[in-house]
Amino acid sequence: MDTTVIILSGGLSHEREISLHSGHRVSEELRGHGFTVVETDLQGNLIELIKESDHPIVFPLLHGGSGEDGAVREVLELLDATYIGSSAASCRVSFDKAIAVPLVAQTGVRTPKRVVLPHDMFRDLGASTLLDLISTKLGLPLIVKPTMSGSALGYTKVTSLDDLPGAMVLAYSFGRVAVIEEFIEGTEVAVPVVDYADGPRAYPPVEIRPNSGVYDFEARYTPGATDFISPADLPESTLDACRAVALAGHRALGLRDLSRADIIVTPEGEPVFLEMSVAPGMTDTSVLPLSIESAGESFADVLAHLVRQAAER
Amino acid sequence: MGVPEKRRETNLDMYSDAYAERTSGMVASAVRSLFSVANRPEVVSLAGGMPNIADLPLDSISDSVAALIREHGPKVMQYGAAQGEPRIREQICDVMALEGITGDPDDVVVSCGSQQMLDLVTRTFIDPGDVILAEAPSYVGALGTFRAYQAQVIHVAMDEHGLEPEALRHAVLTCRAQGKSVKFVYTIPNFNNPTGLTQTLERRREILAVAEEVDLLIVEDNPYGLLGIDIDPLPAIRSLDSERVIYLGSFSKTFAPGFRVGWALAPGPVKDKLILGQEAATLCPPVFSQFAISTYLETWDWQGQIVKFRQMYRERRDAMLRGLDDHMPVAATWTKPQGGFFVWMTLPEGFDSQQLLARAVTHRVAYVPGDAFYIDGLGTRNMRLSYCFPTPEQIYEGTRRLGEVLKEEAELRQTFGFVDSLDNKSTSTPALDSPSTGITGPSLESLSPTSPVAPSETGATASSHRTDH
Numbered sequence: 038m039d040t041t042v043i044i045l046s047g048g049l050s051h052e053r054e055i056s057l058h059s060g061h062r063v064s065e066e067l068r069g070h071g072f073t074v075v076e077t078d079l080q081g082n083l084i085e086l087i088k089e090s091d092h093p094i095v096f097p098l099l100h101g102g103s104g105e106d107g108a109v110r111e112v113l114e115l116l117d118a119t120y121i122g123s124s125a126a127s128c129r130v131s132f133d134k135a136i137a138v139p140l141v142a143q144t145g146v147r148t149p150k151r152v153v154l155p156h157d158m159f160r161d162l163g164a165s166t167l168l169d170l171i172s173t174k175l176g177l178p179l180i181v182k183p184t185m186s187g188s189a190l191g192y193t194k195v196t197s198l199d200d201l202p203g204a205m206v207l208a209y210s211f212g213r214v215a216v217i218e219e220f221i222e223g224t225e226v227a228v229p230v231v232d233y234a235d236g237p238r239a240y241p242p243v244e245i246r247p248n249s250g251v252y253d254f255e256a257r258y259t260p261g262a263t264d265f266i267s268p269a270d271l272p273e274s275t276l277d278a279c280r281a282v283a284l285a286g287h288r289a290l291g292l293r294d295l296s297r298a299d300i301i302v303t304p305e306g307e308p309v310f311l312e313m314s315v316a317p318g319m320t321d322t323s324v325l326p327l328s329i330e331s332a333g334e335s336f337a338d339v340l341a342h343l344v345r346q347a348a349e350r
Numbered sequence: 351m352g353v354p355e356k357r358r359e360t361n362l363d364m365y366s367d368a369y370a371e372r373t374s375g376m377v378a379s380a381v382r383s384l385f386s387v388a389n390r391p392e393v394v395s396l397a398g399g400m401p402n403i404a405d406l407p408l409d410s411i412s413d414s415v416a417a418l419i420r421e422h423g424p425k426v427m428q429y430g431a432a433q434g435e436p437r438i439r440e441q442i443c444d445v446m447a448l449e450g451i452t453g454d455p456d457d458v459v460v461s462c463g464s465q466q467m468l469d470l471v472t473r474t475f476i477d478p479g480d481v482i483l484a485e486a487p488s489y490v491g492a493l494g495t496f497r498a499y500q501a502q503v504i505h506v507a508m509d510e511h512g513l514e515p516e517a518l519r520h521a522v523l524t525c526r527a528q529g530k531s532v533k534f535v536y537t538i539p540n541f542n543n544p545t546g547l548t549q550t551l552e553r554r555r556e557i558l559a560v561a562e563e564v565d566l567l568i569v570e571d572n573p574y575g576l577l578g579i580d581i582d583p584l585p586a587i588r589s590l591d592s593e594r595v596i597y598l599g600s601f602s603k604t605f606a607p608g609f610r611v612g613w614a615l616a617p618g619p620v621k622d623k624l625i626l627g628q629e630a631a632t633l634c635p636p637v638f639s640q641f642a643i644s645t646y647l648e649t650w651d652w653q654g655q656i657v658k659f660r661q662m663y664r665e666r667r668d669a670m671l672r673g674l675d676d677h678m679p680v681a682a683t684w685t686k687p688q689g690g691f692f693v694w695m696t697l698p699e700g701f702d703s704q705q706l707l708a709r710a711v712t713h714r715v716a717y718v719p720g721d722a723f724y725i726d727g728l729g730t731r732n733m734r735l736s737y738c739f740p741t742p743e744q745i746y747e748g749t750r751r752l753g754e755v756l757k758e759e760a761e762l763r764q765t766f767g768f769v770d771s772l773d774n775k776s777t778s779t780p781a782l783d784s785p786s787t788g789i790t791g792p793s794l795e796s797l798s799p800t801s802p803v804a805p806s807e808t809g810a811t812a813s814s815h816r817t818d819h
Contacts, residue, residue: 047390049387049390049392049393049714050387051383051384051387051708051711051712052383053383053386053387053390054382054383054386055383057386078390156762156765159765159766160761160765164765164766164767165767168766188380188383190380190708191708202766202767202768203766205766206705206759206762206763206766206768207705209762210705210706210708210709210759211708211709211712248361253380254378254379254380254383255377255378255379255380257378258378258383259377259378260361260362260363260366261361261362261363261365261366262361262377262378263361263362264359264360264361265359265360265361265362266357266358266359267357267358268357270357321362322362327358327360327362330358331356331357331358333356
């Protein structure tokens with residue numbers, strides 16, 4: 038097989054290390070499949086590398102920042118490079134939780150009640166008044182998070198109003214816009230979606246049970262710190278509902294090749310859509326490979342499919 | 351979906367039930383993850399403690415090493431003595447003599463960097479639950495080792511002259527009154543990591559007097575002693591007492607860390623235990639490295655090289671202090687080290703250096719948040735800034751970026767009603783101006799609620815998520 042795959046990982050986002058892990062794993066899997074793989078960081082010679090390679094397939098595995106907000110893919114499109122994953126335009130929409138979640142909600146999917154605000158709005162209108170208004174509207178507990186960040190960085194579950202200002206400051210450390218949303222009690226699941234010739238396919242929802250009770254950075258990336266059940270230990274009808282939500286999100290946001298929906302299933306069995314990732318993690322503790330394998334498929338085979346599918350574009 | 355599915359439950363680590371309890375703290379960390387960005391060239395990293403060895407005579411070292419292999423290969427690439435090679439132990443005594451130590455080569459045990467010797471010393475003395483006293487703050491790599499042997503670490507306050515003798519006495523007596531076994535006090539007397547502070551000679555004598563009074567062993571860790579910028583080497587604590595001190599030394603900062611050669615100078619019976627421990631741990635310390643360093647010490651003006659290092663670090667230290675003066679808000683304070691690698695900064699009340707790191711990384715500057723230099727969560731207002739590796743220009747630019755980070759954070763905090771201010775200068779004496787008395791940390795507070803020595807963060811508190819020394 039003479040297709041060259043350029044794995045693009047690392048970058049300068051807060052999730053650089055995770056991206057490097059994802060890139061390394063995908064590289065190994067594709068090499069095992071016979072592809073020629075070149076691993077590269079987001080660096081000065083990238084454009085040259087793509088230009089000098091013979092019709093390479095670029096696989097952006099950059100998490101956070103320019104890797105998911107469409108900027109890097111914009112450059113790839115400028116180069117007429119073939120790449121795996123969603124277009125720059127779709128990424129711009131889906132990476133910004135402020136825009137993506139309402140779009141998915143328009144399909145009839147339930148999403149948390151939420152407020153999205155830049156920090157200067159609090160400065161201009163007075164934080165105290167605005168926070169009071171928000172907490173009255175949404176109640177407690179609340180989730181506070183940056184609009185454009187992953188891996189639970191900058192996330193806080195707020196159970197007391199006294200903790201809300203601190204949570205806001207933390208979220209704004211990661212970006213100028215933050216989401217404050219109602220906390221939905223329930224079962225946390227993630228659903229990968231992969232495109233095939235006959236359309237997108239939702240893989241088994243993976244239930245996430247962090248030992249600490251909170252799926253934070255430590256729980257995400259420490260092997261053994263979280264139990265994963267795939268498919269989730271939920272009724273088949275609920276699993277189907279989760280898959281339907283993931284597919285609705287994938288389509289509503291115009292995503293391509295692969296994505297991952299994060300969902301909470303309420304005790305009544307209703308899936309609530311939280312967010313969509315256009316560059317799902319592919320580390321040893323990531324959900325996507327686990328889900329694919331529990332469906333009886335090989336993760337490497339699915340990666341190879343993505344390469345071939347991109348090559349045919 | 352037409353896809354065969356079989357429910358699978360996994361935590362992705364089939365050995366998770368088999369690990370020893372001491373591994374429970376070994377988990378992924380968002381802060382450590384952020385450091386990954388610090389390695390990018392766009393980022394000014396004031397985080398790492400890597401010595402700058404670009405000025406070493408690389409051609410000469412290369413020739414020496416080649417000759418070593420050509421002429422003595424079968425010997426220098428063979429197993430060696432667990433205690434270390436005789437020649438380098440003699441030379442180590444010459445090195446230690448610069449700090450007033452009269453040591454016998456027979457009392458020297460060589461190790462794989464001083465970090466491994468710290469491990470051996472801890473393994474030799476500590477049963478789970480034993481108490482180790484350590485400065486507040488203390489070297490993160492030492493805390494990691496102590497934690498691995500399930501020691502109870504209790505921090506002892508520092509002032510601008512380093513470890514406070516009275517706080518040390520109080521800690522020992524309080525622990526013993528509680529039935530605890532205090533095994534030793536761990537101290538870095540010169541250009542302390544992370545604070546940059548140096549114990550005066552008088553302070554060293556006072557600490558030693560307390561140790562004698564309460565019958566306490568001192569572990570003196572001295573990687574930076576020869577790297578004074580404004581001062582010449584002070585007498586080591588070990589030079590004042592040969593029986594109460596285990597002295598740890600290293601070639602990592604005065605030559606190069608890649609060879610991984612450190613040592614201990616220990617009282618005879620302790621030395622015997624360390625040798626047996628070394629046999630069990632490594633069979634012998636790296637033989638080739640010991641010969642390579644011996645050759646370097648014999649053939650090169652290594653003391654002249656240290657003078658060059660000191661000058662090089664002076665330029666960097668000065669760039670950092672100039673940058674901090676120019677760019678930091680008045681409410682921030684910092685130490686002014688007379689040597690070594692580190693400045694310890696104290697942020698205005700309410701600031702959290704760990705939380706600030708994400709914003710700093712966005713601004714392309716990195717540092718080590720203060721809490722990792724504590725075992726008990728203190729140090730959140732502190733950060734360790736290293737000036738050892740980047741160029742003076744990069745260091746100055748790094749401080750400018752850091753100033754921007756603090757300014758933005760202050761504006762944000764003000765927006766959300768936090769009353770801290772960047773404009774309130776409390777004192778012209780930097781870094782140690784925050785409330786400072788006695789022993790820090792909730793650990794001892796819980797031991798002695800009526801203690802006259804209140805738990806506190808001294809301005810000299812720091813923490814790091816890296817294992818560099």
